[in-house]
Amino acid sequence: MARRWARRYDRAGGLELRGYVRGRSAVGRLRVVPENEIVTFGCRLNAFESEVIRQAANAAGLTDAVIINTCAVTAEAERQAGQAIRRARRQHPAAKIIVTGCAAHLSPDRYTALPEVDLVLNNRAKLQSQSYRSEQGSIADPVQTPPHFAEGPAGRYRAFLEVQQGCDHRCTFCIIPYARGASRSVPIGLIAARARGLVAAGYREIVLTGVDLTAYGADLPGKPNLGQMVRRLLAAVPELRRLRISSLDPAEIDAELWRLVAGEERLMPHVHLSLQAGDDVILKRMKRRHSRRQAVAVAQRARASRPDIALGADLIAGFPTETEEMFRNSVGLIDECGLAFVHVFPYSARPGTPASRMPQLPNTVIKERAARLRAAGAAALAAELSNRIGSETDVLVERPGMGRAAFYAPMSFTGPDSPGSLRRMRVVGSNGAELMGVAVQ
Template sequence: MDLAAGPEVVTLGCRLNIAESETIRALIAGRDIVVVNSCAVTNAAVRETRVAIRRVRRRRPDAEIVVTGCAAQIDPAGFAAMPEVTRIVGNLDKLAPANWGAVAAASPAFAGHARAFVEVQNGCDHRCTFCAIPFGRGASRSVPAGAVIERIAALVDAGHREVVLTGVDVTSYGSDLPGTPALGSLVERILTHVPALERLRLSSLDAVEIDDRLFDLVTGEPRVMPHLHLSLQAGSDMILKRMKRRHTRADAIALVARVKAKRDVAIGADLIAGFPTEDAAMFADTLAILDDCDVVHPHVFPYSPRAGTPAARMPQVAPDVVRERAARLRAAGNARRRDWLASLIGSEQAVLVERSGDRGHAAGFAEVRLPSAPPRSIQRVRVTAATGTFLEGMIV
């Protein structure tokens, strides 16, 4: 018999998957089913999905196991062949009630969570040479502003103090909608029409698509959190060109300088180590971008070739070199993060308390440990100490 019968969702990968998983959770209520919402951003993510499926079957031997998400969309036959898997649901179909035996659409509840994730965009029209995600997500499509605002208003009414806007290519928002409203327009409308929303956070952004309206909101609107996560990927212009990215190294540095001149914003970045053809000098440029863009939230990926992508056919960097460069990039990024956290000792931070009650995140997304406080409350905390990964503080 199952050790724990009932509905369960196992989520891998991005914040968009987290948002979609909450909708699925509402759709499968009352059933003995486990849904694995998979990720395909790297080969390691695909392997992790397979491991998760096998682990679920050992733990839930009698449950129906359904696999959805990007990995299942890209390789449905491979996952359907796994003996642990009951069936596959494609990415484009995973929010359809009929696929889960539900009769009507459901709204994600994010029960117990301090922040809620709201999908505003899905898919991608760009074809970066390393990326398989467009195969799993399809063309870019945006959620109309009215539906986004309605969803956020409901989440605020349910007690959420912070909302994170998510998508695959969030800064392409609106290109497929009448009048082509940009992301800045959406953010402005959210803030106007949901005045009770206290904190709005943006997920990964493409630096080249941050227009003046969005820039002004990020740098001048207190309810937009001072935390900008950029999809940089590399610091070498030659590698950026071979990736088919649309920004240059100078573009990224100039954007961060403009932002920092107006507001103290914590910068995060996605970076790939060991992209095909990357030599030592090109890697050095990526290593240096940590300092040049003041990155304190690094997200480092060792390059892994994805089948069907142009980069997989380029001359590859030796795997041991890829691993060594990723380790160096992580070490340098972690050192910068430690220094940033140490610089916050003595400051006061507005901390959104997580459901555990003893930790939360400041506006710049630094994790803060604190004495017990009500979940979802926003506490003024004086920072008293910093470790390598989080802050410690006392409620003021």
């Protein structure tokens, strides 16, 4: 499961929601304009693809359309997409409403049946400009790695760059492989060329995205792994100041990537781990490929390799058959791994997945456990930020008085604040959710 520009964490569904209006962020906020609006739900890969969609629609000459890029990770994500569709029609009665993304790919009939919807596109068609010139998109088209890349949102300094698509694993709770297909990797040469273009356009930080990043390269000639790709990318684009990796599977981090984590200053000290649970029985029932012990070992190795690193993770609350003791093991994993950024997903049964056929927990229990996990995560973040007081960090200034630290935490500050600049800051305080800093002269 894979989460940046002015985002909102939805505490009801545990999902990060992003929307883009004319290249700028917005969530659940639609305005009557003749240009196209894109509302995005879900992961960083979806956020990246929304930029591809924006370019494809513009290239096709499409105007006055609202494009809803959906997520299928949870039922809550689909419910909120439905709300966005209805709101779009109310606020834009004359606009063309287009629905795409993983939920539309998996359940096209559900969305074509909605009276508000004019067009449904699958995950392949949504990236092609010709789809926005016609009145129908074939839902059965095979998904492929797009040969093109998106420009980042105007006026921003961090860009997402897709390097991998799809997943070959079958976690019992996850429906995404059915929407995204098998794992496919973008060749290193294309990645480097696109990264050079983004840097030339003014981007100071690039975030590598994918469905299963640690599977990178297995389908390419020579089978380069993720660490080798990152090393070659940094060597090919020496002017790139900051590189960030969106999410890693703890079962598959290669030795070269570990070396880069330890010694490459341009690779940001921030690792997000796809953990999902902290109990070995639940991990087995999820068909995850790591144990609790392995997760803790990965976290300890990361901290030993890079003392200033900050760790994040995805955790699912209320997986089928989860007992109170099993749940407490997940809560305890936050402290044992030293997690700072915890993304909580209340379990949501996805039709057709093995987990949907397991004994389910009551929704009240799932919601209560999700709230407890979030509270533990908030306390861990507050402690992590408090521990940073007195230290110094490089901050990418995103807007006047606000930026993002190298280890991912947001920071408000006083001092020179030219957007797009990298400034050395001293941490002088924290409100529990973000840092306060002053520029180091």
